[in-house]
Structures are given as structure tokens and as C-alpha cells.
Amino acid sequence: MLKRMEEKGWITRERSRIDERVVNVSVTEAGKALYAESECIPAELMERIGFNEPEYQLLLSQLHTLLQHLSSVSSED
Template identity: 40%
Template sequence: MEGYRAEESLGFYIGSVRSRLINALDVKLAPLGLTSAQWLVLVRVQARPGCTAAELCRCINTDTGSMTRMVDRLEEKGFIRRVRSQEDRRVVHLEMTEAGKALYPQVIPPVVDLLNVHLQGFSQEELDMLIGFLKRILANNEISFSGS
């Protein structure tokens, strides 16, 4: 505790990296008419067709109001659509439209380019270790908050 310095802490660095990646991704995706937050929703809907907004909220760790606005915008742009469940009319599933499916491959190159720039100088082994460390932090978070 005595040696703790916020500006030198892991949390500070993780937050700074996240913030800078989001800002840079917003710039990279602007020509495609997307924000980084909308991109994340598209990625999840592509990976899990038929998911619900509530599932996305848990996955992305965002509130329902923000998610509703993002889904509204992506629907207005014609990239995703809401589909009522046939089994339970209260449930609304999300799926990619043809326009969304066509857009998706265009989104990958700017994202990969951005990550490659930020990961310059890292060996594959170092990258694998970094990802492993971050996964461990996330797993520890799940364990520590599963009982609350």
C-alpha cells in the first residue's frame, strides 16, 4: 500500500490502453459509418446469431439503455434486425442483415491493422502470454464476483 502510485498501477495502464484503442478504432471505423461500440455489437451478433440484447449487455458489460440505443442505430443503418421469438413473443433476437453480413468483412482489416500497430515489437510468445495474463485477470474477476 505504501508504494502504490495510481499512475503506475496496472489498472491505470489497462484503462489507458483501452481508452486509446477505442479512440483509434472510432477513427478507423468512421469511414464505414460505425463506432467502436457498434462494432463490438456487430461482432457479437455475427458470432452468436439470434442472441438477445440482454445477452449482449452481459457479454459486453454495458447497460440496457446504451445497448438499446446501439441496436436502434445499427438497425436504422440496416446492419442488424430484431426478430421476435416464435416460442416466446416477449423475446427479441438479433441477427445480421444482408447489408451487415456484407459490411462485416470490411470491418476486420482496420481492426487488425490497428492491433498490429499497437502490438509492434511483441513476439507471438509475448502476445500469447499477455492474452493469457488478461484471461487470468478476467477469470479471477468472475470468481471474486460470483458470490456477490
Template identity: 40%
Template sequence: MQHQESLKLQNQLCFPLYVIAKEITGLYRPFLDELDITYPQYLVMMVLWENDGLSVNHIGEKLYLDSGTLTPLLKRLENKGFISRKRKKEDERVVEVFITEAGKALQTKACEIPAKIYKKIDATEEDWLDLKTSVMKILNKIEK
């Protein structure tokens, strides 16, 4: 009987994590629609706003995405004019990604999004920090 209890949805850690990720991502949708980007594209842009000129591989490492997933995201962002991709002169196998002027303008608009999300959820700063700390602790154990 113990074994059957372990398979109940209510006893799973993965399920509430899945649901909260899906729900929080959904909260971003209307704000990102205004900017004409998706949530995964927003993640890529945040990485580049932090460190412009990263290689595709480095972006993938930061976002836990493989190049097969990342390349189409980058192509769409490039088609929208937010980034440019260039092969490194020293090693043409390496593609670096740079923010364009339109990408910099997008950053200015995107700066308002985190505060809007915090307001929608109405959690304390301490709640957010506790949740992030717990999730990062688990993620670090998974990575080892």
C-alpha cells in the same frame, strides 16, 4: 494511516483496469470510424456474427447491458441497415435481432480489426492470454 493508504489512486485495482479499457477502446476508434460504427455497436455485431437471431435479452446478457442501454444501440444499427429486429411469432414480447446482408458485409471488413489492434499494442500472444485469463477469473468471482 493504513486506512489513508488504501485510498491512494496508485493502490487501486480499479484505476488501471479503467484506464486500460478506455485506452484500448480508443485504439479501436479509427478502425470503427471507417466502418461507421461505435465500439458498443461493434460489440453487438460481434455477438450477432457469432449467433444470428438472438433475442434482445440474450444480447444484453452476453454484453452485460440492460435493455435501456441496448435498445438505442440496436435502433442505430438498424437505421444503418446492419441488423433487423423482429418480434417472435410465438411470443410477441420477445424481440429477435438478425444480421442483414449489409451486416454480413461489415463482418468481412471488421475481420481485420483484431490484428490491427494487436499490432498497435505489440504485446505477445501469451501476454494477451494471461491478461484475459486474469480478468475473466476476477469477473467470474464478481458474478457469483
């Protein structure tokens, strides 16, 4: 995935001079612009499926609760 992102100009990768096993990844200006463009996606998605803000917040809360329950169940094994 990083290779594709780099090919599109969204990130740069550079090996550390101190430890060549370490790769430093930086977001380019094009990557930052893409992030800015995508910020509206969650709100637009909610609007398209007919959710209002309270419904969205309720769903988000329920999902967090579900993840907490799943996490506690998997940690008991």
C-alpha cells in the same frame, strides 16, 4: 444500440407472431459485410502498437487469467 444498427441497415428486428414480447434480431447482408471488413482490426491494432504474435498471445493469456481471478473474487462475496 439496436435501433441505430437497424437504421444503418446492419440488422432487422421482427416481433414473434407467437409471443409479441419476443423480438427476433437478424444480421443483414450489410451487417455481414461490415463484420468481414472489421476482422482485420485486431491484427492491425497489434501491428500499430508494435506487438508481435507471441506478445499478443501472452497478453491474451494474461487477460484471461485476470478475468478468471476477478470472477472468482466476485463470486466469493
